[in-house]
Each structure stands twice: as C-alpha cells, then as structure tokens.
Amino acid sequence: MRRLVLGLLALLVALGAAASLPHRASAHALRQSSVPDDGADLQQPPSTVTITFGETPDPKLSSIQVLSTGGEQFQGPTMAVPGNPLELQVALTRQLPTGVYTVNWRTFSHVDGHVAGGAFAFGVRANPTGVSVASTAVSAPPGPSALDITGRALLYVGLVVLVGSAAILIAVLPRLSRPVLRTLPAGWVLAAAGTATVVVSQARNAGAGWGEIFSTSIGSALLQRAIPVAIAGLALLVCIGGTEIRRRVAVAVAGLAAAEAMLADVMNSHAAAGSDVAINSALQWVHIAAGAVWLGGLFALVLGVRSLEGAERGRAVRRFSLAAGVALVAVAATGTIRAWVEIGSWGSVLTTTFGVLVVVKACLLVALGGLGAVNRYRNVPRSSRIVTGLQRVASVEVIVAVGALAVAAALVNEEPPASITALAAKNAPPQLVLTASDYGTSVRMKLTITPGATGPNQFSAYLTDYDSGKPIDPAGVQLGFAAPSCQSLGPTTLALKRTAPGTWTAGGSNLALGTSWQVTALVNQGSGSVEIPFTVNPKVPAQALSVTPGGDGLPTLYNITLPVGKLQIYIDPEQAGQVEFHTTYFDQTGNGLDATVGSVKEAGQSLPTRQLGPGHYVSDATVKKGTNGFDIVATAGCQQLTSHIDIPVR
Numbered sequence: 001m002r003r004l005v006l007g008l009l010a011l012l013v014a015l016g017a018a019a020s021l022p023h024r025a026s027a028h029a030l031r032q033s034s035v036p037d038d039g040a041d042l043q044q045p046p047s048t049v050t051i052t053f054g055e056t057p058d059p060k061l062s063s064i065q066v067l068s069t070g071g072e073q074f075q076g077p078t079m080a081v082p083g084n085p086l087e088l089q090v091a092l093t094r095q096l097p098t099g100v101y102t103v104n105w106r107t108f109s110h111v112d113g114h115v116a117g118g119a120f121a122f123g124v125r126a127n128p129t130g131v132s133v134a135s136t137a138v139s140a141p142p143g144p145s146a147l148d149i150t151g152r153a154l155l156y157v158g159l160v161v162l163v164g165s166a167a168i169l170i171a172v173l174p175r176l177s178r179p180v181l182r183t184l185p186a187g188w189v190l191a192a193a194g195t196a197t198v199v200v201s202q203a204r205n206a207g208a209g210w211g212e213i214f215s216t217s218i219g220s221a222l223l224q225r226a227i228p229v230a231i232a233g234l235a236l237l238v239c240i241g242g243t244e245i246r247r248r249v250a251v252a253v254a255g256l257a258a259a260e261a262m263l264a265d266v267m268n269s270h271a272a273a274g275s276d277v278a279i280n281s282a283l284q285w286v287h288i289a290a291g292a293v294w295l296g297g298l299f300a301l302v303l304g305v306r307s308l309e310g311a312e313r314g315r316a317v318r319r320f321s322l323a324a325g326v327a328l329v330a331v332a333a334t335g336t337i338r339a340w341v342e343i344g345s346w347g348s349v350l351t352t353t354f355g356v357l358v359v360v361k362a363c364l365l366v367a368l369g370g371l372g373a374v375n376r377y378r379n380v381p382r383s384s385r386i387v388t389g390l391q392r393v394a395s396v397e398v399i400v401a402v403g404a405l406a407v408a409a410a411l412v413n414e415e416p417p418a419s420i421t422a423l424a425a426k427n428a429p430p431q432l433v434l435t436a437s438d439y440g441t442s443v444r445m446k447l448t449i450t451p452g453a454t455g456p457n458q459f460s461a462y463l464t465d466y467d468s469g470k471p472i473d474p475a476g477v478q479l480g481f482a483a484p485s486c487q488s489l490g491p492t493t494l495a496l497k498r499t500a501p502g503t504w505t506a507g508g509s510n511l512a513l514g515t516s517w518q519v520t521a522l523v524n525q526g527s528g529s530v531e532i533p534f535t536v537n538p539k540v541p542a543q544a545l546s547v548t549p550g551g552d553g554l555p556t557l558y559n560i561t562l563p564v565g566k567l568q569i570y571i572d573p574e575q576a577g578q579v580e581f582h583t584t585y586f587d588q589t590g591n592g593l594d595a596t597v598g599s600v601k602e603a604g605q606s607l608p609t610r611q612l613g614p615g616h617y618v619s620d621a622t623v624k625k626g627t628n629g630f631d632i633v634a635t636a637g638c639q640q641l642t643s644h645i646d647i648p649v650r
Contacts (some may be wrong), residue, residue, distance in 0.1 A: 251352015
C-alpha cells in the first residue's frame with residue numbers, strides 16, 4: 001500500500017510539472033492556404049471563402065467567419081468541400097462592398113482532436129496591408145490543460161497495467177497469481193476513467209454539447225477507445241470464477257483488448273497526423289506496447305513472485321528479465337525514431353516544450369534502464385534465493401515509470417516542432433534575393449525583396465566590404481527603378497533607412513508592373529558614391545479563376561482576374577476533337593482591352609492564333625477527354641500577362 005501511495009504521489013507531481021510548463025496551443029488542423037489568400041487585393045468580390053488545412057478538420061466542430069472592419073458578418077454555414085476533406089468553405093450571404101475583410105477560423109482536428117484558430121485578411125478593391133483587422137472571435141485555447149494531460153495519463157497507466165499484468169500472468173508466472181489478478185480491475189478502472197476524461201476535455205475544448213458528441217469525430221474516437229476497453233472489462237468478469245484455463249483465456253483477451261485500445265489511441269494522436277501514417281502509427285504502437293510489457297510487467301512481477309519459491313521463482317524472474325530486455329530495446333529504437341520525426345532538428349530539442357518533454361522522458365527511460373541493469377546483473381542471478389533487492393529496485397522503477405507515463409501524456413497534447421517548422425516554412429513570405437557589386441568591386445550588396453511580386457514590397461539591402469566581407473555603413477542608400485521595355489513609365493527612387501549594422505530597409509510599390517526592371521542602388525560613401533546594378537523580374541500574383549456554367553447553346557466561360565482587368569476563355573464545341581480556343585481580354589470597366597497575344601500553347605505546343613477583334617483571339621486546338629491545359633502569353637501596354645487554364649472535357 002505504501003508503494004502504491006508513493007506511485008500516486010509521483011503521478012500527481014509529474015502531472016503538475018507537465019501542466020505548469022509553458023505550452024503552445026496544441027493544434028494540427030492549421031491553415032495551409034486559402035482562396036482568397038492572405039493579403040489578396042481582389043478586383044471582384046468572391047462568392048465563397050475556402051481554406052485548406054494541414055489535417056482533416058471536423059466540419060461540425062469547426063467554423064469560418066468573414067467580417068468587415070466594423071465586425072459585420074457575411075458568411076453562411078461552414079461546410080466541408082466535397083471530394084477534399086482538408087478543405088472547409090463558407091458561401092458569402094451577399095456581395096462584399098469595397099473594403100478589407102477578416103477571415104477568422106477555428107478547427108477541431110478529425111485526426112488528433114486538437115483545436116486550432118487564426119485569422120487573415122483580404123481586400124476587395126482595397127489593399128489589406130497595414131489595416132487593423134477585426135478581432136478574432138473564435139480563437140483557440142492557450143494550450144493543453146491539466147484535464148487534458150490527466151485524462152491521457154490515467155488512460156496510459158490503466159492500459160499499461162492491463163497489458164503488462166496480462167503478459168506476466170500468461171507468459172512469465174507458472175500459474176495465476178491472485179495479487180496480480182487483483183491489479184487487472186484497478187487497471188481497467190483507470191483506463192475507463194481516462195477514456196471518459198479525454199472525451200470530456202475534448203468536448204470542452206471544442207465547445208461541443210453532449211447531445212452532438214456522437215455525430216462528430218469526438219464520438220468516433222470515443223468508440224474506438226471505449227469498445228476494446230469494454231471488451232477488456234467483460235473478459236475480467238470471466239476471471240471471477242471458472243477453471244484455470246478459462247481464466248487464462250480471459251486474461252489474454254483482456255490484455256489483447258487493452259493493446260487494441262492503445263492502437264486506437266495511437267490512431268487518434270500525432271502519429272496519424274503527419275506523413276507515412278502506417279509506418280509512424282506502427283512504430284508508436286510498438287513503442288507503447290513494448291513499454292507496457294516492460295513497465296507494467298515489472299509492477300506485476302513484483303506482486304507475483306511473492307507466492308513463488310526457489311528455482312520456480314528464479315525461472316520466472318529470468319524469463320521476465322529476457323522479455324524486459326527485448327522490450328527495452330524496442331522502446332529505445334522506436335522512441336528515438338519517433339522523437340526525431342516529431343522534433344525534426346537539433347535546434348528544436350531544448351527550445352520547444354515538446355523537445356524539453358522528450359528530453360525529460362528520455363532521461364527517465366535511461367534511469368529506468370540503469371535500474372533495470374542493476375536488477376539484471378545483480379538481483380536476477382540470486383532471485384531463486386532472495387528477492388528483497390529485486391523488489392526494492394523494482395519499486396523505484398515503478399515510481400519512475402509512472403512519471404514517464406505522465407510526461408508521455410503531456411507529449412501527446414503538445415504540438416510537435418516538426419509540424420510547426422514545416423508550416424512556418426510553407427507560410428513564410430516569398431522573397432527575391434539578389435547579390436551584386438559595383439563596377440570597382442569595392443562594395444557588395446545583398447538585396448532582398450519581399451514578397452518579390454508586383455505591387456507593395458519590402459526592400460532590404462545588406463552592404464559589406466567586397467574584400468573583407470565586413471558590414472559597412474555609408475552615409476545613405478537609395479534605389480532607382482526603371483522599366484526599359486516601358487518608356488512611358490518614368491523612373492522612380494526609394495530612399496532606404498539604416499535599421500542595423502550594414503542593413504538598410506524601406507517599403508515601396510516601385511515594382512508596379514510584371515516586366516523586367518533595372519534597379520540601381522546608389523551607395524553614398526561621403527567622399528564619393530558607387531552604383532550597384534540589379535535586374536529584377538518580379539513575380540505576378542496568382543490569378544483568381546471563376547467559372548460560369550454554360551447551357552442552352554452557351555459555352556462554359558472561364559474568367560481569370562488580371563492586374564489590368566479580366567481574361568475570358570471558352571472552347572467551341574465543348575467536346576473532344578477539333579475546337580476553337582477563344583481568349584478575350586477586358587479592362588476594369590468591362591470594355592475590350594487592347595491586348596496583344598504573343599503565344600497560345602497546349603501541352604507545350606504552340607497553336608495557330610488569329611485576332612477576331614480588339615483583345616479577342618481564337619486558336620485552333622485539338623482537345624481530348626479529360627483535362628486539357630493551355631498557356632497564354634499576352635501584353636497590354638507595358639504589362640506582360642501570363643495565364644494558365646485547365647479545361648475539363650467529357
């Protein structure tokens with residue numbers, strides 16, 4: 001009883017320590033992209049807002065809001081996108097007036113049950129940059145709570161007791177031990193309590209009522225865990241009476257059901273949330289199951305050997321020692337692989353909560369391995385004569401093991417650094433990075449343009465001495481912009497300000513068109529100045545596509561939004577074979593745009609093209625059933641217009 005009390009105290013201390021660590025919001029169904037995208041300035045208001053997430057969100061427990069700067073809502077109900085479980089969409093209830101809009105989103109991951117939230121802004125004929133967005137009304141909770149961690153800890157301890165005790169009773173002890181049999185119901189109660197606590201914490205985090213739980217992913221995850229736990233409970237009822245063989249079979253069923261519950265929990269956690277789900281889930285399940293045989297079995301062994309004597313006791317202890325050694329190797333190998341997959345880099349080991357918890361867990365497992373070595377090489381050989389030393393060391397191991405399980409419960413509620421890093425890299429603003437020097441090779445400059453597209457950009461110049469590579473601080477730095485292909489567009493300048501040693505920055509919209517620019521950096525060094533030339537080809541922002549269905553003799557129209565207006569495309573007839581591919585350019589007012597089509601290509605092959613009217617061209621093409629891709633290059637004044645369209649043909 002004293003050891004049990006010490007174990008419970010260790011569990012409480014470990015839970016408190018894990019819950020008190022600084023946490024990030026545990027979240028995985030994070031925004032990857034959206035239409036409209038963050039920072040988009042649309043010439044035409046969208047009819048829907050669609051967000052793509054990194055994990056499958058539960059539509060019933062997730063939401064998207066579209067708000068004006070005054071907080072007025074424009075969205076309909078949040079819906080899943082048919083055929084793409086990673087996407088959620090809302091239809092806009094009315095046309096958006098000119099202005100800036102905030103999209104607030106909140107998700108409940110269908111995979112691991114974690115909640116996430118965020119916001120981004122776009123504009124309709126208005127630049128959202130620098131505009132204060134509406135406050136998020138659907139933000140995620142700050143991080144895992146003590147209830148989240150406690151639920152998983154109770155579940156893990158209960159399942160470990162069930163699996164470990166069943167393994168000892170079936171494979172190690174020569175006959176069923178009453179003290180070990182009595183631990184099975186206790187383990188089942190902990191597992192059942194943990195299952196219920198996990199559901200309560202997830203429902204609370206998602207804001208779901210009890211009446212809707214079973215129609216959501218919370219209910220399906222509950223059933224996946226609860227059914228094997230219930231089977232284990234029914235099997236334990238059989239152990240109350242009956243023959244030795246019948247009770248052994250019942251114990252085996254209870255242990256296997258608990259192992260199945262472990263697998264169900266793995267399939268609703270981090271391992272099932274990333275890539276290579278089958279491999280990572282298998283590794284995680286082996287890690288947990290092997291740990292249960294090792295640590296849960298050790299607890300059962302301490303109780304079971306009390307009724308054994310002499311050579312019989314020695315054989316049982318040696319048998320468990322061999323099994324524990326194999327389990328230890330499996331735990332170490334699978335744990336190392338899974339830790340590296342989830343952490344991703346050495347820099348994240350001690351700089352993230354997840355990494356620190358992994359280190360703590362690893363230290364506890366190393367301590368357990370050391371205690372196990374003491375038993376294996378000192379106490380196991382003499383176990384047929386005396387087991388006092390074995391029991392003392394094993395009791396300490398059990399207490400440390402409870403702490404390790406509590407840390408594991410905290411880990412499953414933390415967001416892995418690898419997923420954070422991958423998302424940050426994916427969502428990092430694009431950049432153009434150029435390096436050049438003056439003709440006299442005295443100054444070298446690295447010019448970074450973010451996002452490197454037409455329109456507003458942030459310009460950052462880092463200046464170093466050409467020979468030594470040390471940063472230099474001139475009296476001033478200025479950028480000059482000229483578009484050689486567009487003589488009607490006069491040159492502009494942008495003065496940069498010093499923000500750090502050798503670093504000069506400023507923001508500006510000097511790259512106004514999608515053409516080649518000559519950018520000259522004028523570096524004023526007091527006694528003289530040097531010029532550093534760059535050639536900059538800014539990217540053209542992604543073009544929005546809308547489709548107007550045809551019918552009654554009218555073709556399907558494909559409309560691509562351009563910086564100077566709109567491109568309208570259709571094919572005639574809409575069937576496989578020889579067709580006419582029509583492209584028509586319109587300006588912002590809807591009138592024909594004086595655009596010149598330079599080339600139209602289908603699958604990389606140039607098509608014969610002729611002009612039918614102002615901005616209206618037709619190309620002779622051959623299309624097949626399925627998707628047909630076309631690339632169009634045109635110019636309008638000084639602006640180069642490059643577009644791509646995929647047209648399905650049935």
